[in-house]
Each structure stands twice: as structure tokens, then as C-alpha cells.
Amino acid sequence: DLPPLTSVLLRSPAPPPAGVLTALWASWLRSPDERLLTALSAWQAPAPREPERGASLVVLEPDASRLAGAATRDALFRAATRTRHPLGDMARRKILAALSPELVEALCDAALSDLALVPLCVEKRLAPKDPVRRVVFFLLTGQLDQYRGMDPDGRLLELAYASADRETRTLLQRAMRATGGLDLVRVLVGRDRRTRIPEMDEAELTYLARQLAARGEWPQLWSTVQDVAPSIGLGLMGLFGDWVPRDEDGRRVFEMMRRADPESGRRSVRGLTDWWPAISHSSRIQFHGRVNDVSFAPDAPLLAIAGTHQVAGVVDLTQGRLIERYDCFNSSVGYVVHTGGGSFVAGERTNNGQAPCRLVRCAGGGNKVLHREPGPLTALTLRTTDGAFAAGTRKGRILLGAPDGTVEVVPLQKLGLHPWRDWPRAVTAHLESGRLAVLARELAVTDGTAGEVLARGDGGMIIGRAVFTGPDSLVVASKRGTVQQLGRDGRRLVPGAVNAGMVRGLEALPGRDEVVLVDERGQILVLDARSLEQQWTSEPGKTWASVTSAHLSPKGEFLAIGYDEGYTDLYDLRTWTLPSLISRPLVACVPADLGVVAGARTARDLPAQAREYLGILHDLLEYRFRFDIEIGRTGDLAALSAGEYDISL
Template identity: 45%
Template sequence: MTRRTDEDRRVIASGRRGPWGARAAKRLFADAGDGAAGAREAVVRIARTPGHRLCDRARERVAAWWVRTRDPALRAAVLETAAAGGLRAARRVTLALHDRLGGAWREADAGRAAELLADPDPDVRAHAAAFCRGAAGPMLHALWAADTGPGTPLRGALLANGAPPPGPVLDALWRAWLRDPDDEAGAALLRWRRPAEDPWLAPSSVVALETDAVILRRTPYREALLDALALRDHPLRDIAAARFRAVHDRPLVEELCGRAVADPALAAFCAEHRFAPADPVARAAFFLLTGQPRQYRALDPDGSLLSLAYLSRPDDERARLRTAMLAEGELDLVRVIVGEDRRGRVRDLSADETRYLAEQLAHRRAWGDLWSLVKDVPIATGAALFRLFEDWTPGGDDERRLFALFRAADLTAVASGLDEGGDTVWTAARRARLRFRHSVDDISFSPDGPFLAVAGRAGVAGVFDLRTARLVERYDWFDSPVGTVLHVGNGVVLAGERGRHGAGPCRVVRCAAGADRTLHTSLGSITSLALTGDGTFAGGTRDGDLLLGDADGPVRVRPITEFGLGRRQWPRRIIAHRGSGRLALLGRSVHLIDPATGHSVGAHPGRTVGEVGFADADTVACADTRGWTVLLRVADGRRVSPRNAQIRGCAGLGVLPRSGELVIADRTGDLHFLTGATLDAVDVHRTPSGERPTGLTVSPGGEFLAAGYGDGRVDLYDLRLREVPGLVPRPIADLVPRDLGAVGAALADPAVAGRDRAVLELLDASLAHRFRFDVALGEAVELTGGEHDISL
């Protein structure tokens, strides 16, 4: 018979019911909890005895002791008895050991998943990882919310899950992978095949996942595809390369090649897969810029394609092409840069191109070509390049004379250009003053010569030759004061009478060669005359008629009511825009009229204005007598200037045709020059007299300005000095004979001295040499200076 051990007796005693059994069980579990080996073995035996009344309690204790001690014997007992801990921590571990987490875990327990995945028991770790890999729905979301980051067991288990994470987490994974690729995360993202929801990430994620070429051709995926190709050491580049080859879209290839010229990664991709522009000219530059010299030489052996490409490229790409051409070393760089038309191309060369071209010509000892280049480029550039000449001298007296002037000039002063901030003030200069016996009511420059027509209040009109300051025509038999005058060219002057109310009819009279002829008679005053074309004019009357005709007649009369205007809008002033054929009619408001179509639109400056002028075909400048000035777009009447110009009164307004600037004479006679787009002040010419002009007019070419006064004076201003600072930096090849007059006018001014004079003297000599055979040299008009007392 087997003898009972002490453990057997304690197991039996603790299984009895009643007080003695309870006491025995209490002592047994207490001893086992204190670590007594015999007592603990007894508890394990109870856990293995399903009929024992303390079996469940024993199993909970065994599970807890194992979690705490990790004793192998206890682990075996836990596995044999399927024991689970009673406390939460022990329960999680033992459930994981038994692979019973599913159904027993709630979302609130997801935060402890990382602990299970780090448990020392391999089965606990394996079963926890399997649980995470198979989680779904809210549990999966809870596990992602407890994610411990890249490289951790929990992240690895979640990435192995077959279902993607919620949207924000998925976007974060895409963002991290696109920034710093990780193989494990990338494999998961590609396996899930779910693009990012973030609009900034979605195109790149679609490139990684999508295989449909039709979708990838759409915007913005095509842009993302090109961006992906530019990545370095990123798996998305290889994916995008495969996608790109499958798309096979020529516009996309052209866009890729356009990017590749500035991106070495894309250039390498194009070279690897033989992508290039379809156009041969663009392809020649592409091969050179992307480091494919062999392909370039095969395509363009004589450099003709590259020359065309060079001319069409922006400055930054031209510089890169020059660098690439130098590295190639076998190209005719001069031919590439300037093409076949060297002189015609010089005006478009940048400073770097000009210097490079000159150095190449000097290196080849092509002195004649270098001298031609020096004469075509800006004067400061030419002075700097002149130092490249050795002992060569051109042939021909005229050429040698200019060459000697270059050699004798202070090239340092010339190369630095005009003296910015120096003593020279580049503004209008009063050149002459004509004095008359009677008040000047109106003045008008001839469109085809240096002549000025003047209207006097005492019923007199005349024409003066400004080169001699002499009266060449005189008309003094008018019945009424001559209120407006218009020189239409070819020696013909139109004079409009201005009568007092009820004093009788007023006429438009054609005056030429000492004879006169009435073109039109009106019951009201002729208020304004404007030149509309070669010999054609428009006029306005106090009766509300618009006059249209030419210098030889007849005159068509169209009431302003035909244009939808009321009689109270009778034209106080008419201004013509010769380029468009439009008329600006200043009545109680401003109206833009097209006589050809009869169309009329009005603009309301917001106050009564007295002066108007065309800033461009659609915009007029308006000024009132107090100097308030504004730009109006006549099509809709809206202001287009950011602010109003505030000047001390306005006695006259004109527009400079070349620059588009406005010039306004204030009530003291000062001339204010404003930009034609914003009305910003450019400069002011101060007059010492301080008297208010009665009228102001600008010559058709913008070279001169005339201002008339009530005491019978007409002041003549030369505006060409204002153009000189803009002429000096321009290529000589771009200048015209008219510019010679501007430079000559500046040299005639004693205030121009020092370095400025040295620059202008060489510029003047270069222009005179260039235009020495040009009949248009006569365009350089010089006014006779001084004061001239002439009676009409």
C-alpha cells in the first residue's frame, strides 16, 4: 500500500468542506504564496485535479506565479491546465500563451500589446504578433492608435496585417515612406494598394500603385510621375520608371526632357532609356545639356541645329550651353552664338555672350569682325572690348577716324557709363522763347517738320520755322479771335474761330502759302481741332457737332447725339488716338468715340475736368484745374491708377509718344513728368517765371514741348535730354538717326561736363559715323536758342 505524503494530506484536507477544510486551504495557499516548494507543489496538484473544489482558484494562482517567476515547471502546469491569471496583467500574458487573445481582448487592452510583443516567452510573443496580424475593425484601429513607431515589434506586426490602417495613419505612413523609404513599410503600402487621402500625397501614392496608363496621363498624376523620376535612391523611382515606359505619351516625354536639362537625375534617366525631344533643334541642345556628346555629334555635325537652339533659349540656358560647348571643345562657338547673321544678332547678345564672342574673335585675330562688334554694342561695352585690339588699324579714313577717337578716349570713364547721382540733371531744358504782341490762345507742332503754328486772341495766326525762329506764314484778317489752331503738315494750317455768344458764325479756315479757304462755318465757336491721320482732322463746336474731314475738304458734320450723347455734352476738347482712330471727347464727362462704328462709351472721373489725353488706346488721363489727375479705362469707366496725382493746378496736359509719360504744366509753369501707368512722379522741371501757361503741346515725335502764355510768350523746351540716360546703355545697332539729335542736344548743354561729356562725345561720334550716309540724319533738329521778339 502506497504511503501518503505530506502534500497528499494537505491536498485532501483543503478539499474538505467546513471550517477545518477552509482553514487547511488558507494555510496551504499562504505557504505556497510565500514560496514553500511543498505547498506550491500541492497547489499545482489541485490545479490538475478538475474535481477539487479549489481547482479554479489553484489554476489562477499557478498562472500568476508563472507570470511572476517564469518557472518552466509552472509554465508546463499552466499549459496542461489551460490556466489563466485572475489579475489583468497575468491574464493578458497567459491568454497570449494559450493563443486565446481573440475574443477575450477589448479595444481598451490594445495599449498593452507592445508589452506582450516584448514578453520573454517566445510563444507569448508569437501569439501576440499573430493576434495583431489578424486584427480587424475597431481592434485594428485601437492597435494602430497604440503604435510604438518604426522598427518596433508592434509596428512590424501591424504592417504585416492584411488590412490597411485608418486614413490619417495611412497618410502618415505614405508621408514617412516618401521622405525616407523603409522596405517593410513600402512592402505593406504596396500590398494594401490603398492611396493616401491627403491631396498632397495622393498623386505620388497613385504613381506607386496605379498601373493604368490612362489614369497616369491625367493631371496631377503626370506631374507626380515626373517628380518621382527625379528621386535618387528611392524605390518609387524604379516604380515610376516602369510606369513611365508603360504610359508611352509623347507630350509627357517632352515635358520630361524639358525638366531633364536642369536636373541631372532626370538627365541620367533620359540617357538610360533614350528619351529625347522630337524636334531636331531642341534635341541638339538637349543632348549637349544632358552630357550626351556622342549623340549630339551624330545629330548635328555642323552645329547649325545648335545655333538655332541657342538663339531660342533663355539667358540661363544659354550660359549652360556655352559651358557645355567649351567642354565639348570642337564646336565653332562664334557661329553657334551669333548664327549666320552676326550683325543682326549682336543687339540681342547678353553681356556674357558679347564678352565671350569678342574674346573668341580676338583669339582668332579676326580684327575686322571685332571692330564691327565694338561699333554695334553699347558704348560702355565697346570701350571695354577695345582693349582687346593689339596693333591693328582699320582701313578707310572714316573708320580710322572713329578708331582713333576710341583709342584717345578715357575708356575707364566711358566704360563706367553716365555719372549716376552726379551734377547733370536729365530733364527738360528751355531752349528758346518767342515773344508776341498778343495773348497766345493755342499752339500746334507740325507733324512733318520743325514748324510751330500759333493762334492769337486778336484774330491772328502764324507759322514759325523753329530752326531760324522766323515767321514764315502770317494770317491776320480773321473776324473773330482764333481760339484753336492745328498744323496738319505739308505747309497747311487749320484755324478755328472762337466767337462771343451771339456774335455771329465761326469758321474752320484752311491756311497755306499765304492763301486761305473756309472749310466749314458753324453757328457756335470751334472749340478744338485734333489731327487724326495724314492730313485728316476732327473738331468740335459749341453747338454740339463733331467735325470730320481733311485739309482739302469736305468736312462732315455729325451731331454728338448720333453717338448717344446729350447736347450738354458738347465737346470742350477733342483728342485723337491716331493708332486706333478713336477720339476722346471732353464734355461734362469723358467719352471715347469711334467715328467709324458710331460706338461711344463714357467715363466719369467724379469731378469736372479741363484736360484730357490718351495714355493708350483704352485709357485716358484726366486733370482738373486744381491739379487732380487720374487715369480712367474708358471701356468701363474704372480707375486704373493706384492713386491720384496731386499737382498745384493744371494749365495743360500732354502725352510723350515714345515713353507714354504724362507731362502736366501746373499753375506756376512748372512741368511735371509722370509715369503713364501709375502716375508716379518721374521728374519736375522748375520755371523761374512762376506764370500760368495758357496752353501746352508736345511735338508728334515727343522731342519738343511748347507752352504759350497770356503775355504773348511761347517757351520752347527740348525733351530729348530726358532720353539720353536710356540711350547710353543700349546697343549702338539699336539706335536710330533721331537719337543722334538727343545726344547732340545734351552736348550742347553746358551743364553736361566731366565723365558724362566723355561718354556722350564718343557716343555722338559713333552715331555720326554710323549714320553718315543716312538721309534721315536731317531728323536731328536743333532749335535756335535765345529770345526772339516777333510781332504777329
């Protein structure tokens, strides 16, 4: 029975205050009373606050379609789960009265989260319209007969699993185990293991491996171990029992992994991530005499060298030895650029502004003079990816070299500069577009023919070095060390962000939107090409020698820094990608990743605990790509000869 005061209150024609009204709705939801419901319905006043408000709307709203709208649908579904309360019957009747394709989809989604709604769906045979979503719904709600009838071969479930999120995949795994007749391995991996495995987390991969072991599918399990990250694969080696691969190389890698401690592998991953030097010092080449310039070959691990003593040569970086030497020059070789295909172009330089100098192509032990200039060369650079080059001269001219070696002479006045009082101190190129930046007393950007000035500007300073970071943007540095980002605005180059540093080398990292700066003592800085914010820096240089040149290899894998004391330091930049590589599934790796690991293994300061893990990763990659590559000879894969070695030109 209701309390006397409540009975008096219910006879009032007007609803009570908000607090009392909420209390009355809460009382009815706890213990339904017909007289209380009659009064609440007569007042037509919903509760002012949740959760009572949602339930009261289900009772009072006569329009079922309005109640099934987005604003009140959740409250309607919650009410429908109350199986021992009149509210549940009201909600279920209104759901059925308002059924629409949209409401069915929403109800089925809600049923996956609240199984109390499943009986309503089963009774009225409600399911999602999309076949893939429908098989998931049948499986997760225990409607196995409907699932089997719709998806007898599991193809729809395979599609559903591939597109599901992590939480849904976990639910599907539990449901699949309960069915007992599904090919769980095929559903988990699908028909394209290379695509699926990178998307799977460690729990899924471990579950898959145990399923394969339970079925005795050892070759399939071994293939799976070779596809996952080694830190995960090491933990699966205990599943094999006495089985071993048949091929000799496979057994060697297999036994190596079985001997390794899985937990040590995980510690190594953490240690490598913390260590991550980004740029790893690989080796030092000690030359007998000053080296003026160096240039990486675009197609092999080779380094062309320009020497002071009228000599140039080529060093094989994987063997640490001189493989070509040319003493055909009349003057000091100031500049060199390797054009690929076993060929390089060298430019002579003298302190005498009137002495004649030459551009010489060297290849296969022979040489050919491409151009004679009445004065020293002042710059030399590769200008296209097919071997064309550009040079500057003290007489105020630009020399445009074609891949076949023909040279076109372009006077500076064609660019609006003044050759009788100016000359190009440096020339740099954007290889993809062929555009050139000529650095005289002011900077001019021109097309590949040096026939049209596209933009000019000095950035408020005398520019000593420049590098393209895009066809319309450059990073430049003054002789005093001010660094600026210049963006093209019409025909003007507009200064952007400014940073400071005594720059002796300036290069753009391909595909990274970053630049590498080298100061006069050999300290390396990596800067964002747009903001010039510092991304990474090496330890300060510990030498009194001065940097003479600094150049990247064409793909940005290696950095060479030359010093006036006669040595060149080589750095491996591929370790920049090491943090992502060490935990990447092997199925997502490419042959070039072998070079990253090879370079990291030669690092002098590599943590001891990481060496074994990198060795396993290296051998797995080498075994994986054994039929695809010639190990160790391409630029992407080359491991530089580590340590220090003397080379006499």
C-alpha cells in the first residue's frame, strides 16, 4: 500500500514539484504500482533528470516512431532489457511498432553490447541487412544454426574478421572456439597472410600459433614465425617440439632462434629504442693529403674523392679500399661528382684566377676532357637523376653538362647577374625538376637550361650554401652561419624561419622534409626543413680539424664529412628507421631493411644486450630475401667497412 500522504498527492490534478516528481518515477521503477503509474500518466510530466527521465518518456510518449528517434533510442533500448517490469513490455511493444531498417540495425548493434536484447531479436528474427555484419551478429549472439546456414564455408566470417576492430576480433575468437567446427586458422589469417599479419596483435598471433601447433602444421607455424616480429617469434619457438626445417639455412636460423632467450629479445627491443642514435658513425677513411671534395655514387656503395695533389679516385666503401686512381690532372682537383655507371666528373681548381682548368670525366681507368675553362672552377653538382651536371667558374659562367658529356656555356648576365664583378660561389640543383640555384652575391633560381630566372633573392644576407627542399623552397646559410628557409612568392624568395650555426655542409634528406647541417667542427644537426626546428643533434665535434665538405648519398643512406687534416668520416643514416624496424612484422619488411640492420650492427656504441637481437633480425631478413637480392652489393644493403683504414691516393 502507498503511504497516506502519497495517496493524497496522487489525487492532485497538477504534477508535484520536480524533486517529488523524480522521486515518484524512481519509486515506480523500483516497485511498480498501478495507482502510481495511473497518476504519473495522467500528469503527463516526465522526470526532469536522468535516468528516470528516459524511462518516463518511454511510458508517456504515444508516438513510437518519435520515441525510436536518435535522441531517445538508447533509453528505449535500456527499458526493453527490463524483463520483470512493465516498463520492459511497454518498450518492446513500441520498438516493434516503430520497426524500420534503421531501427533494426541500431537494435542489433545494441544487442551485441547488451545480450538482454538478444531474445527480442531472436523472437522477431531481426538481424543486420549486410551479410558480413549479419554473420557476426548470428555468431556473437549464439544463433549458430542461422550462422551455419548463411556462411557454411566461413568466407563471410573471414571478411568480417579482417575488417573488425580489436575488441570485436577478441569476441569473435571466443565465439569461434565455442562453435567447434570452424577453421579458425583460415579465419584468422585469411587467404593473404602478408596482408593480415601486420594487423594482428600479439595475442592474436600467439593464439594462431597455438592453433597451428595443435594441428601439427609445423611448416605453416615456421612460416608464421618468420612473418612476425622477432620479439614475438622468439616466444613461439617452444611450440615446435622436435620438429626442425628441412633446408640447411632454415635449420641454422631455426636453431639460432631456439637458443635465444625470448625475454632477452624483449629487453633488447626496449634497449634499442632507448639507444636510438639516429645517425651512427660507421668508419673513418684516413687519406695521405688533403681531400677537397667527395661524392657518393647513385647506384653502388662507392665514394669518389677529389685530392689536392692533382689526383682523384674511387673508394669501395664495403671493402675499405681504393679501387680506381686517376693522376691525369694539371691542377688540384677541387670538385667531384659521381654520375653513376662507374663514371665521375672532376673539376680542377687553382688559386691563380687566370690559370686554365678543366672538367674531366673519369671511368674504367680512362679519362676524357669535357671542357677547358680560362680560370678555376668554383662549383660542381649533379643536376638530374640521369647523370647531367652543372658547374660554376671564376670567369662568371655556368657550365651545363649533359649525360653524354657535352657541355653548354651560359654567362651569368643571362641570369641578370654581373660576371665582371661576380661569379657563382656554389650551384645546387633540384634533381626531380632540374631547377638550379646559383649562388653569387645574390641568389638566382633558374630552370634546367639556365635560360629563365624563376626567382631571386638574398634573404638579407650573402648566401654561402643552399639546398632545395622542394621545387619552390630552399634552405640557405650565410658564411657567418645564419640559416634561413626561403619560399618562392612569385619571382621573389621570401625569408622564413631563422636558426644559427657555422655551416660547412648543407644537404636535404630525401623523402623526410628535413635537412642535415654540418658545422665547421663536424657536429651534425637535423632540422625540420620548414620550421628549422632541431630534430636531432650529434655530440659536439672533438677535433681541431676543419670540415671541407659534407655530402649525402643520393638516397640519404650515408653521410660523408671531409676534413682538412686528410680524413673523411662516414655515417650511416639508415639507423634513423631502426625504432620502427625492430618491432615491425618481418612480413612487412623489404630488402633495404637488411641494410638498416647491417649498419646498426657496426655502430661502435651499440648496447651489448642488443647485438644478439640485431643478429637474429639480420639473419632472418637475409634468409627471407635470399632469393630476391645479391646480398651486400647494392647501395640499399651495403654495410660500410667499419673502423679506420688508410687509403693513399
